[in-house]
Amino acid sequence: MDHLLEIRNLSIELPQGRRKPPVKLVEGVDLTVRKKQNFGVVGESGCGKSITCSSIMGLLSFPLSLGQGSSIRFQQGDGREVEITGLSKAELRKLRGRDISMIFQEPMTALDPMYTIEEQICESLLFHASLSKAEMHDAALEMLRKVKIPRPEQILKDYPHHLSGGMLQRVMIAIALINNPRLLIADEPTTALDVTIQAQILDLMNELRESYDTSVIMITHDLGVIAETCEEVAVFYAGQVVEQSDVNTIFHAPAHPYTAGLLRSVLSLGGAQQELYTIQGTVPTAGNFSVGCRFADRCEHCMDICRNRAPALSEISPGHLCRCWLHADTPKEETA
Amino acid sequence: MSGHNVILDVQNLQTYFPIQGGVVRKTVGYVHAVEDVSFQIREQETFGLVGESGCGKSTTGRTILRLIEPTSGHIYFDGQDLCALDKESMRQKRRDMQLVFQDPYASLNPRMTVRKLLEEPLKTHFSLSQAGMDEQVLWISQAVGLSPEQLERYPHQFSGGQRQRISIARALITKPRFVVADEPVSALDVSIQAQILNLLMGLQKDLKLSYLFISHDLNVVRHISNRVGVMYLGRIMELGDTEDVYHTPMHPYTQALLSAIPKRDPSEEKARIRLEGDVPSPASPPPGCAFHNRCPHCTAACKEQVPESRELSPGHWVACHLYD
Numbered sequence: 001m002d003h004l005l006e007i008r009n010l011s012i013e014l015p016q017g018r019r020k021p022p023v024k025l026v027e028g029v030d031l032t033v034r035k036k037q038n039f040g041v042v043g044e045s046g047c048g049k050s051i052t053c054s055s056i057m058g059l060l061s062f063p064l065s066l067g068q069g070s071s072i073r074f075q076q077g078d079g080r081e082v083e084i085t086g087l088s089k090a091e092l093r094k095l096r097g098r099d100i101s102m103i104f105q106e107p108m109t110a111l112d113p114m115y116t117i118e119e120q121i122c123e124s125l126l127f128h129a130s131l132s133k134a135e136m137h138d139a140a141l142e143m144l145r146k147v148k149i150p151r152p153e154q155i156l157k158d159y160p161h162h163l164s165g166g167m168l169q170r171v172m173i174a175i176a177l178i179n180n181p182r183l184l185i186a187d188e189p190t191t192a193l194d195v196t197i198q199a200q201i202l203d204l205m206n207e208l209r210e211s212y213d214t215s216v217i218m219i220t221h222d223l224g225v226i227a228e229t230c231e232e233v234a235v236f237y238a239g240q241v242v243e244q245s246d247v248n249t250i251f252h253a254p255a256h257p258y259t260a261g262l263l264r265s266v267l268s269l270g271g272a273q274q275e276l277y278t279i280q281g282t283v284p285t286a287g288n289f290s291v292g293c294r295f296a297d298r299c300e301h302c303m304d305i306c307r308n309r310a311p312a313l314s315e316i317s318p319g320h321l322c323r324c325w326l327h328a329d330t331p332k333e334e335t336a
Numbered sequence: 337m338s339g340h341n342v343i344l345d346v347q348n349l350q351t352y353f354p355i356q357g358g359v360v361r362k363t364v365g366y367v368h369a370v371e372d373v374s375f376q377i378r379e380q381e382t383f384g385l386v387g388e389s390g391c392g393k394s395t396t397g398r399t400i401l402r403l404i405e406p407t408s409g410h411i412y413f414d415g416q417d418l419c420a421l422d423k424e425s426m427r428q429k430r431r432d433m434q435l436v437f438q439d440p441y442a443s444l445n446p447r448m449t450v451r452k453l454l455e456e457p458l459k460t461h462f463s464l465s466q467a468g469m470d471e472q473v474l475w476i477s478q479a480v481g482l483s484p485e486q487l488e489r490y491p492h493q494f495s496g497g498q499r500q501r502i503s504i505a506r507a508l509i510t511k512p513r514f515v516v517a518d519e520p521v522s523a524l525d526v527s528i529q530a531q532i533l534n535l536l537m538g539l540q541k542d543l544k545l546s547y548l549f550i551s552h553d554l555n556v557v558r559h560i561s562n563r564v565g566v567m568y569l570g571r572i573m574e575l576g577d578t579e580d581v582y583h584t585p586m587h588p589y590t591q592a593l594l595s596a597i598p599k600r601d602p603s604e605e606k607a608r609i610r611l612e613g614d615v616p617s618p619a620s621p622p623p624g625c626a627f628h629n630r631c632p633h634c635t636a637a638c639k640e641q642v643p644e645s646r647e648l649s650p651g652h653w654v655a656c657h658l659y660d
Contacts (some may be wrong), residue, residue: 044525150613164614194388195554196611199596203610221526224598247602265530266555266600275537276530276559282495283525 004183004215005033005056005074011067012051012060014286023287024067026052026239030313033183033215033232040226040247041219043236044283049219052236053185056217057100058084058092074100077182097124101176105188107168111160117144118156121175128179143174146211147204166197170204180212187219202228223266227251235259238284238294241313245320255322257299293325301326343514343546344377344400349409351392351399355619367619369395371570371626373409374645377514380540382547384561384578386554388593388615392570393550397516400548401433402426413514431461434507438519440499444491450477450502451487454509461510472509479542480505480535497528501535508539516548521556533560554597558582563651566590569626570618572645576652586654589627625657633658 010029013022026048033039043049054060056072072084076099087095101124104110111120121140125131131139137156144152147170160168169189176184186205190198206229209216218229226233226247234244235256243256254260261279281298290296296306305325313323351370354363370392377383385393398404400411402418411418413433421429437443444453454473458464464472477487480501491499500520507515517536521529537560540547551557557564558578565575566589574587585591592609599606611630616622622629628638637657645655 044527166614194552194615195596196388196592197614198598199608200610202598203608222598223526224600227600227602227604228598230602251602262526265527276534278530278534279527282497282528 002035003032003075004035004037005031005072007031007052007056008071008073010052010055010070010072012048012055012070013065013067015063015065016287022067024239025064025286027067028313029241031234031241031244033217035182035215036209036213037215037232038209038230039215039217040230040233041217041236042221042223042226042233044221046283046285047236048239049236050187053102053187053217053219056084056183056185057096057102058087059102074183094128097181098128098179099181100183100185101179101181102185102187103169103172103176103189106192107165107172108160108192110172111168113160115159116156117158117160117163117171121156121171121178124175124179139178140174143178144171146177146208147171147174149174164197165193166200169193169197169201173201173204173208177208177212177214181214183217184214185217185219188221189218190225191220191222198225205229223251223263235262238289239286240294240323241321242295242323243321244313249320255316255320255327256295256324257301257326258295261298261300293323341379342376343379343414344548345410345412346376346396346400347374347410347412349373349396349399349411350407351395351404352407365619368570368621369618370399370406371621373567373570373572375565375572375575377546377548379513379546380544381563382540382549382561384549384551384557384564385567386551386557386564386593387567388552390615390618391567392618393552393567394518396567397435397518397548397550401430401435401516403435428461431510432512433514433516434510434512436500436503436507436515436517436520439523440496440503441523443503444499444506446491449488449490450482453491453502454487454505457506457510476505476509479508479539495528496524497531500524500532504532504535504539508543508545511543513544514546514548516550518550519552520549522551522553529556536560554594566593569615569621571626571655572653573627573656574652574654575645576649580649580652586648586652586659587627587656588631588633588658592632625655 008030010026011024012026013024015022029052041049055066066085070085073081074084075081118140121143122136125136125139140156141152144155149155149167149170190201193201220226230247233247233250234241237258243259250259254263264277265279279298284294292307292309293311296302303325311323311325311328313321316322316327349370350372352366353369355365355367357364373396385396387393395404399406406419451473454476455469458469458472482501521532524532539545549560561578563576564578564581565572568589574581574590581590585594592611595609613630624640625638625643628634635657643655643657645653646659647653648659
């Protein structure tokens with residue numbers, strides 16, 4: 001078994017008061033992340049990619065809650081599988097930062113301005129490992145060297161406001177990796193950074209991956225970042241996975257019209273001054289999804305069946321999943 | 337397609353912001369936001385300004401509209417020096433030069449309906465009857481793709497892309513000839529970005545507009561611009577026809593910047609020029625070439641002398657000692 005994380009039938013609900021049924025922001029998500037895999041999650045804002053991954057950390061905040069039947073199974077370091085949805089708060093705290101850690105989008109706001117870099121790196125050592133003060137200092141120094149921070153001795157004593165965005169993101173990566181986690185969730189780690197700094201950080205993450213046994217879930221809206229870093233990709237649209245496959249298939253033979261449209265609108269960019277390919281309309285908001293396929297209103301290939309019946313995510317070729325009636329030789333309807 | 341008449345001529349523009357310190361707010365230094373920037377924009381042309389955050393591209397755009405006062409330099413619009421105008425004539429001039437902002441969530445007053453928002457610039461610049469205003473509002477809302485019933489709604493009822501359409505309509509309702517678009521698609525999702533870019537290009541054709549298009553997104557700038565200027569630490573490092581600059585970048589910074597664009601295809605092999613370190617602070621820019629401390633080709637001359645901009649091939653200007 002080389003499955004590290006198995007998400008089955010995940011749904012996330014936003015209650016609407018006592019009279020109305022809750023709105024499902026994420027519905028029926030199945031994801032499997034293998035050991036040492038770089039897994040990409042891509043989608044536009046509001047598609048549910050970030051809250052899906054927050055739920056892995058048990059970080060859903062009130063009033064959001066997991067729906068009935070959601071399951072997140074994670075294999076711990078000792079080989080035991082745990083059901084994250086059933087863990088108590090104390091158990092979750094033990095998991096976070098040790099087995100699963102996270103890098104956030106804005107390093108400027110994710111670090112505490114009141115503590116030095118050393119204190120912030122050592123915080124997670126203090127919690128998860130029993131080391132002496134000197135050992136912790138050495139570990140923090142070693143970690144800063146690994147993420148290629150110049151003058152690490154000095155930087156340890158600095159406060160976050162002394163450092164630039166790119167440096168802070170390196171510090172965030174150092175904090176996330178210091179306990180050698182089995183799973184690293186990176187939520188738009190380079191979105192707030194400039195292109196030259198983004199290139200540095202992506203290179204660093206690719207290099208570190210070679211030396212750690214960590215699986216990475218990379219959440220992003222940028223297909224370029226996916227192309228640079230990932231092996232397997234899940235495309236989110238309106239709270240569902242609409243397509244999942246290895247990265248080459250997604251880029252060269254996308255099956256879902258949304259994935260294809262997204263790629264076309266990005267790829268036609270740069271060809272000078274022609275009309276860009278666009279996907280018509282806008283993403284429907286949660287709670288206003290149609291009964292059929294959620295992409296039907298914007299789809300070029302929309303058929304009658306698309307408006308009336310919701311397609312299920314089905315395997316169209318080995319390892320390639322797609323949620324679309326176009327590819328349904330053996331049409332499967334989603335069972336509500 | 338684009339005419340050859342120069343509509344905007346910026347010469348040696350400088351914008352400094354004072355840094356104040358101490359109890360008496362004494363000026364202790366200056367942020368050199370824009371340093372000796374010169375370029376021209378022709379009629380019906382899109383000139384792209386591209387660079388990383390803090391390089392002074394937005395300040396350049398705002399200084400041209402004199403929303404920020406320049407420290408020195410000249411801005412000629414239609415042959416007239418904008419810096420010499422008094423406040424009132426500058427205000428009238430803004431009828432011809434408008435600005436589209438980055439964040440459509442922050443730039444629209446939440447308490448005004450779309451109709452009110454669109455009427456506001458008309459009231460400022462023209463004295464029209466209500467019927468006359470209605471006509472203009474209807475015309476521009478159709479041009480940007482808003483339906484008549486949407487005019488009575490408030491900004492919060494629209495998505496980001498729709499709000500950016502409203503912002504564009506607001507900028508274009510006075511029928512300007514020159515528009516500064518400051519990161520107009522950066523806050524939008526990919527599929528919506530394409531719609532707004534198409535809209536901007538379509539409107540340019542129909543209304544014969546010239547754009548100064550400011551963005552950090554290299555692909556977007558390449559797509560929309562006829563000519564492009566690459567900024568670094570307040571200076572234009574390279575300037576030329578878009579395809580020239582993207583195909584044969586001459587300045588080491590442009591080369592590194594272009595190689596840092598994430599690849600579009602996982603199977604593509606890409607050699608990346610790695611830049612070490614960060615952009616220096618514009619409050620204490622390094623002497624000599626602004627880029628010398630990160631440049632892989634740095635020589636002794638780069639540390640001392642500021643390189644002058646030279647025309648290496650027709651219309652392709654580069655400020656670098658490599659080509660001395």
